[in-house]
Amino acid sequence: MPALSVALTAAIGAMAGAAARPVVFARSVPAPAAARNSCPHCGGTVLDRRLPVLPASGRCPACAQAIGPRPLVPEAAAAIAFAAIASGGANGWFAAAQYWVAACGVALALIDIAVQRLPDVLTLPACGGTLLLLTAAAMAGEPGSLGRAAAAAAVLTAVFLLMAFAGAMGLGDVKFAPAVGALLGWSSWTVLFWGAAAGFIVGAVSEVARMAAGRARRSHVSFGPYMVIGALAVSVTS
Template sequence: MSALSVALTAVVGSLAGAAARPAVFARSVPAPASARSACPHCGSAVLGRRLPVLPVSGRCPACAQAIGPRALVPEAVAAAAFAVVATGAASGWFAAAQYWVAACGVALALIDLAVQRLPDVLTLPACGGTLILLTAAALAGETGSLGRAAAAAGVLTAVFLLMAFSGAMGLGDVKLAPAIGALLGWSSWTALFWGAAAGFVVGAVSEVARLTARRARRTHVSFGPYMVIGALAVSVTTA
């Protein structure tokens, strides 16, 4: 893909990030709360009922206090994710599945980093949308296997569920696993292995870097971002 095409795709990604900003603000609340729509500082309504929007400045329009994602962070992260996908060799419906995982993954990653949770309202569409787009890819005769994608989704979910029972992983990660497994399994079982492994490697390196920087150890590691990074990195390079 040409540099111009990658740049244009990055612009589309930034728009996806802007669209994700309200969801990140609304869902970045600790359990058992499900969502918020008002500024946590002054209590004024931030998200409208008909058209939820949030200033890209990341500040409340009423009190100017910082709320939700920082200025331009979702936009920049989504632009980078879309640009990475654009550099890959995938096309058609499978590429659409990659972009879908990237778009959902940006919102989920930012929420997970903020409050260490992956809400169902985003993990379920991520999984459903990925499977629908892969089904369309299969119907269009694109290279890959829908059966293997479905099986890979089940395998990865089962493995993560076992880890969740041992306390090594959260249930939100388990609910995101079908999307990750399906996307990787579409290409091959090898892609599934390396994509899942990449998430753990990126997570380990990140946490070691945090310790090296002498930051406080967290009692819970936000694994969602690492899952998405690992899956997209391997999916883009193996497609």
């Protein structure tokens, strides 16, 4: 794809990241809380229900304390993801499914890093939207298999559910698995295998690097970011 098109797509990704900023702030709360709209430091209202916009500075307008995602992090993450997808050359409804997973995945990854959870308000639309877009791809005759995508979603969800029962994974990861499984399975079973495995590989390398750097790690590993990175990387390059 021409560099200009990739740059324009990255700009759209940055806008998607900006739109995700208030969602990340609102949903970065420990379970069982559902959401927040006030500053955790001074209690002042940050998100107006009529216009839910979070300051790009990442600071509360009232007390100037840091809140929500760091400045430009959601925007940069989404821009990079969108640019990578555009560079991969996919088009049509399948590409739309990739962008959808990326947009939802950036928000989910940032929330997971903040509070170690993947909220239903994002995992369920991620799954529903991905399956809907892949259905459109099938109706448009794009190369791929909707039946295999659905089966792959079921298989990956079942595997993750078993891991969750064993205490090796959270239920949020399980709820996000159908979106990842469907996106990867659309192309082939091989892509599903490597896309799922890539998340664990990226996670293992990252955690080893953190330990080598002497950085303390929480007992619970936020797997959401690795899951998104691995799936998109394999989907885009396959």
